[in-house]
Amino acid sequence: MSKGRISVVTGGASGIGAACVRELAASGNLVAVVDRDIAKAQAVAAEIGGKAYAADVGNETDVEACAAAIERECGPVEVLVNSAGIIQVPVRPHDLPMSSWDDVVRVDQRGTYVACVAFARQMIARKHGIIVNIASIAGMRSMPLHAYAPAKAAVIAITECLAAEWGPSGIRVNAVSPGYTLTPALKNAIDRGERDVSALAANAALRRLVDPAEIGRVVAFLASDAASAMTGANVPVDCGWLVATSWNSYGGLREANG
Numbered sequence: 001m002s003k004g005r006i007s008v009v010t011g012g013a014s015g016i017g018a019a020c021v022r023e024l025a026a027s028g029n030l031v032a033v034v035d036r037d038i039a040k041a042q043a044v045a046a047e048i049g050g051k052a053y054a055a056d057v058g059n060e061t062d063v064e065a066c067a068a069a070i071e072r073e074c075g076p077v078e079v080l081v082n083s084a085g086i087i088q089v090p091v092r093p094h095d096l097p098m099s100s101w102d103d104v105v106r107v108d109q110r111g112t113y114v115a116c117v118a119f120a121r122q123m124i125a126r127k128h129g130i131i132v133n134i135a136s137i138a139g140m141r142s143m144p145l146h147a148y149a150p151a152k153a154a155v156i157a158i159t160e161c162l163a164a165e166w167g168p169s170g171i172r173v174n175a176v177s178p179g180y181t182l183t184p185a186l187k188n189a190i191d192r193g194e195r196d197v198s199a200l201a202a203n204a205a206l207r208r209l210v211d212p213a214e215i216g217r218v219v220a221f222l223a224s225d226a227a228s229a230m231t232g233a234n235v236p237v238d239c240g241w242l243v244a245t246s247w248n249s250y251g252g253l254r255e256a257n258g
């Protein structure tokens with residue numbers, strides 16, 4: 001079904017992006033790994049017989065040049081997954097420098113939009129394309145992440161706006177909102193004491209963190225013909241964190257039934 005398709009994953013050198021690269025490659029896609037860390041992108045690309053490209057998603061000149069190079073060297077891009085992103089320290093607003101706020105918004109929100117626009121240009125001309133944006137549960141609930149959470153809410157809104165805009169041109173645009181997923185970014189935040197791993201797991205209905213491969217599989221589904229009627233959706237993949245957190249007002253999740 002998806003044999004021989006050309007797919008692009010931004011942020012594909014690490015974590016959730018790398019898991020998406022591996023999953024798409026396993027289902028027969030030729031995958032272009034786009035990342036600002038070219039050495040890591042090359043390592044992941046070598047693993048799956050793909051190609052690596054350097055780009056900073058916050059820089060539209062970079063991304064436009066990268067999109068043109070991939071079309072020229074690999075062929076027509078059918079699938080774009082936007083996973084490039086950075087997280088933030090959970091500090092109070094007055095302790096969050098505006099330069100940090102700008103960095104998060106620039107990569108997570110602006111970078112997602114820039115990549116959608118750059119790669120959709122040729123998709124629109126061909127009247128066919130599939131985009132999956134990696135948002136977050138942080139975009140769906142209030143959190144002490146005053147740059148990251150609004151930026152991820154914007155990714156969900158961007159997904160909905162572009163799905164309506166480009167649906168008539170044959171392009172599907174969906175989002176996946178991961179819960180706490182054990183990637184290098186989250187591991188580093190845990191090691192620095194910025195996230196409490198037992199609290200993250202305890203507040204999910206399945207009482208564990210998400211494995212990056214579990215995100216990759218849902219992204220591959222959304223990118224496949226099996227999801228041909230889905231556009232504008234935001235799919236949480238969070239081990240049930242969203243449904244469980246409000247139970248804290250009732251003393252928290254109960255012990256297992258039975």
Ligand SMILES: NC(=O)c1ccc[n+]([C@@H]2O[C@H](COP(=O)([O-])OP(=O)(O)OC[C@H]3O[C@@H](n4cnc5c(N)ncnc54)[C@H](O)[C@@H]3O)[C@@H](O)[C@H]2O)c1
Pocket residue numbers: 010011012013014015016017034035036037040055056057058082083084085086087107108111134135136137177178179180181182183184185186
């Ligand atoms: N790990 C989680 O718990 C979690 C939860 C929800 C959402 N997410 C989202 O998933 C995505 C991937 O996160 P991850 O945890 O795998 O992080 P990660 O740090 O392991 O991987 C992110 C990748 O993006 C690349 N990148 C960062 N800025 C870039 C830029 N400006 N241009 C190009 N590449 C850039 C990095 O070099 C890295 O390879 C992010 O959008 C993140 O917000 C992660």
